[in-house]
Amino acid sequence: MKNKFLFLGIAAALFIACESDDTSDIIINDNSVINNNSGGEAPAETTVNLNGLYTADLTLDSAIEYIITGPVLMASGTTLTIPAGMTVKAEPIGVNAYIAIQQGARINAVGTSSNPIVFTSNATSPSSGDWGGLVLCGRAPINSTADGSEDIATSEVGALAFGGNTPTDNSGNVEYVRIEYAGGAIDGNAELNGLSVYGVGTGTTIDFVQIFEGSDDGFEFFGGTVSASHLVVVNAEDDSIDWTEGFTGTLTDVYVQHGTAHDKAFECDGYNTDFSNVGGYFSAPIVTNVTIVGDGADDDDEAIRLRAGTQGTFTNIVINNYAEGFDLDGDAGDNPTGQGVLDDLLNIVDVTFNNVTVTFKNDTGAVFNEADLISGVGNGTGTDIATWGAGWTVGIN
Numbered sequence: 001m002k003n004k005f006l007f008l009g010i011a012a013a014l015f016i017a018c019e020s021d022d023t024s025d026i027i028i029n030d031n032s033v034i035n036n037n038s039g040g041e042a043p044a045e046t047t048v049n050l051n052g053l054y055t056a057d058l059t060l061d062s063a064i065e066y067i068i069t070g071p072v073l074m075a076s077g078t079t080l081t082i083p084a085g086m087t088v089k090a091e092p093i094g095v096n097a098y099i100a101i102q103q104g105a106r107i108n109a110v111g112t113s114s115n116p117i118v119f120t121s122n123a124t125s126p127s128s129g130d131w132g133g134l135v136l137c138g139r140a141p142i143n144s145t146a147d148g149s150e151d152i153a154t155s156e157v158g159a160l161a162f163g164g165n166t167p168t169d170n171s172g173n174v175e176y177v178r179i180e181y182a183g184g185a186i187d188g189n190a191e192l193n194g195l196s197v198y199g200v201g202t203g204t205t206i207d208f209v210q211i212f213e214g215s216d217d218g219f220e221f222f223g224g225t226v227s228a229s230h231l232v233v234v235n236a237e238d239d240s241i242d243w244t245e246g247f248t249g250t251l252t253d254v255y256v257q258h259g260t261a262h263d264k265a266f267e268c269d270g271y272n273t274d275f276s277n278v279g280g281y282f283s284a285p286i287v288t289n290v291t292i293v294g295d296g297a298d299d300d301d302e303a304i305r306l307r308a309g310t311q312g313t314f315t316n317i318v319i320n321n322y323a324e325g326f327d328l329d330g331d332a333g334d335n336p337t338g339q340g341v342l343d344d345l346l347n348i349v350d351v352t353f354n355n356v357t358v359t360f361k362n363d364t365g366a367v368f369n370e371a372d373l374i375s376g377v378g379n380g381t382g383t384d385i386a387t388w389g390a391g392w393t394v395g396i397n
Helices: 009-022 337-342
Strands: 047-054 065-074 079-082 087-090 098-101 106-110 117-121 134-137 172-180 184-187 190-192 195-198 205-212 219-222 227-234 241-244 250-257 266-269 286-293 302-307 312-329 346-363 374-377
Touching: 065 079, 098 106, 134 172, 195 205, 219 227, 241 250, 312 337, 337 346
Parallel strands: 047 065, 065 087, 065 098, 079 106, 087 117, 098 134, 106 172, 117 172, 134 195, 172 205, 195 219, 205 227, 219 241, 227 250, 241 266, 250 286, 266 302, 286 312, 302 312, 312 346, 346 374
Antiparallel strands: 184 190
């Protein structure tokens, strides 16, 4: 699912240098129509294509239409600024079009509830997976590298460096943003999501963000410490919320709504099982105020899968229309999900099940019952999506 290579200090520098050498130059094409105006000044450009490596700050102009035609890579030390109310479109070329905020770069995409920023497809009839979405890469810790080290890993698409030992790292601000028709995969081991969050630190703001009609996961957190809130995923075709590689941040106020094609609402891994847990610790986020709405159509639907030793606390959860509420997978070896329950490192507090056939399933090999994991059944109220999601979200039932 997630193959990466590790590099130590010198190797990392060499890799990044090579990566920069291999990246195409910035291409900015003027696609506007210039009429004959008897020798006067040419009209201002109205459309600009974006792709390539940007080594200086880039501020988009709301009077111009921007089209993403390939990877847009913001280099370390630069900032991408997008004004409130702007729509940025991407050519429907799958994961070959995306925006990546690399380590040391920042994004400043701050909309409002009445003027959100929208990233969407440029297709006449847009569909899931048209483009690759938004990627943030930071220097916060990941457990696929040694704990406390400055070692890095690389992303599945684009070989972008992420990880390190800066829990407070700042990748910028993403607020009141909607990402539509993104995600997709090159193959089963190289995927992009609506918002891919690689080793991002607590200095970053992710608040009021929706992923709509995505082909892969909605949000995926690869390690890091970031706190994200007011997250909406509607009709993701894979998992809506996914974490791995030692994610230890917080997720507050989350709304998930499934369409006919989907996988889990949450898929939660303690570490990257395609690599190893070099850091020696597990994902352990705090998740608060969640409403999950399934379609109720499949006999084997799982709302929340907890596996690979993941830890954490879920509080105030509502799960509607699922065959299974919580499904725990693990073993007595490298994937001690069940031991986390016995050690009180994985727990669920105040949850309400509506039209859920099996509330709890234990496939960990450890012996415990539902009461050891879940308390306050019937007390969950979920999140108030009708209030905080008003005005900027789409597709909410």
